[in-house]
Amino acid sequence: MYLVIIRAEEEYIYLRRGAITQLALVILVLVFILIGVRQVGGYSIRIWQSMLIGAGGVLFTGQISLSDAFHAINPGVMFFLLGMFVIGEGVKSSGILEDCISWICHHAHSGEMLLALIIGTMGLLSAVLMNDTIAIIGAPLILTIADRFLISKPGAMIALCFSVTTGSVFSPIGNPQNYLIASYIPELSPYLLFFIGLFIPTILSMGVIYAILRPLFRKVEPENLDCMLLISRMAIDRWPVYLSFIILVVGVGLQILDGLQIWKWSIPIEWIALAGAIPVVVFSKDKIRLFKDIDWYTLIFFAAMFILMQSVYDTGFFQDLLPETGISDVFFVMTAGVLLSQVISNVPFVALFQPLLLSPGVSPSVILALAAGSTIAGNLTILGAASNVIIIQQAERRGVHIPMMLFCRYGIPVTICQMLIYTVYIHFICLFGF
Structure with a gap:
């Protein structure tokens, strides 16, 4: 009799756990649909609101406890974004943004040249200062340039998304997931490994972006390239912002030296961002306005994302998608990175699967x-990369709506071409014993 009761209780727990798992996945799918549609009846739902609804859903239905939800939020990422948002506001408030716009306008004599400058400058800068940083600073800059050049603002934002995502691939500090991967392979020099294995295909992949997005920029005529700017009232002098950049460059430089085993001490990236924000805060002439203009909605999005993703991958559903054999195949790993990053985001994907994929003695090709796969996932859909969300959020704050279908119309061919480039190149260098 007691065995029957125990067996019944075990079956009940098993069924309830399965139901909770399915409910967590259903909430994730609904959030994905909301972000894609962003319209319910006559009410427009922004990305951060969709993610907040999802986080509230898993909390309300008991998919995750309040304690686990609190611990799921990554403080390093939150502090990093906060620091970079402050620096970004300093760039806009000091007049440096206007100078950047003038420089690009001066050198861009056609729409195609403008596209090439966006891809080259934003892409390569993301490899040094992290793609999220360039997304924060670059979004208002590119929106202003699009207005001056009379080109599609959604198209310009998509170009920025593709550029900062692709340009960050070959750098261990180009994006958070690369930084996470580099921390798992201390026996190798990640800077040398990433440069040799990913720099050339990254340059080729940036060429793919140019080829596919060129029609969006082709109709710009030289006479439209008028860059007369209305200089806004400077709320901060330029030298504190320059000091912030020096702090960022020095901090990143120490990380590079540490990765090359030249320097044995580096500073966490979130500390670098917060230290860089200090001069802007201290010397700002209007601190209330500075903090008011910070993109708090994106910070809410990330906190909600951490909660929702924790509840989803606690179910173990996505771990079961990877087989026990064949995980060393380059194409399989890259495909898994591209596809699974769409539903659990690329940083959680790397954190979730690194014990399986980055075992001791793993091949450099893996x-x-x-x-590469977890990063270029950001070119497939808006949800594939955090930098996309930052850019889209800032665009929506300025009244620019970027539909998911428009993003995917260009993102799908870009991602397919880039997957082929990276896969072929990685296989090629492996043939020579790399």
Whole structure:
């Protein structure tokens, strides 16, 4: 009799756990649909609101406890974004943004040249200062340039998304997931490994972006390239912002030296961002306005995302999607990175699967495939990369709506071409014993 009761209780727990798992996945799918549609009846739902609804849903239905939800929020990422948002506001408030716009306008004599400058400058800068940083600073800059050049603002934002995502692939500090991967392979020099294995295909992949997005910029005529700017009232002098950049460059430089085993001490990236924000805060002439203009909605999005993703991958559903064999195949790892990053985001994907994919003695080709696949996932859909969300959020704050279908119309061919480039190149260098 007691065995029957115990067996019944075990079956009840098993069924309830399965139901909770399915409910967590259903909430994730609904959030994905809301972000894609962003319209319910006559009410427009922004990305951060969709993610907040999802986080509230898993909390309300008991998919995750309040304690686990609190611990799921990554403080390093939150502090990093906060620091970079402050620096970004300093760039806009000091007049440096206007100077950047003038420089690009001066050198861009056609729409195609403008596209090339966006891809080259934003892409390569993201490899040094992290793609999220360039997304924060670059979004208002590119929106202003699009207005001056009379080109599609959604198209310009998509170009920025593709550029900062692709340009960050070959750098261990180009994006959070690469930084995470690099921390798992201390026996290798990640800077040398990433440069040799990913720099050339990254340059080729940036060429793919130019080829596919060129029609959006082709109709710009030289006479439209008028860059007369209305200089806004400077709320901060320029030298504190320059000091912030010096702090960022020095901090990143120490990380590079540490990765090359030249310097044995580095500073966490979130500390670098917060230290860089201090001069802007201290010397700002209007601190209330500075903090008011910070993109708090994006910070809410990330906190909600951490909660929702924790509840989803606690179910173990996505871990079961990877087979026990064949995980060393470059194409498989890259495909898994691209596809699974759409539903659990690329940073959680790397954190979730690194014990399986980055075991001791793992082939460098698997490391490169994991870095490339999880990063170019950001070119497939808006949800594939955090930098996309930052850019889209800032665009929506300025009244620019970027539909998911428009993003995917260009993102799908870009991602397919880039997957082929990275896969072929990684296989090629492996043939020579790399």
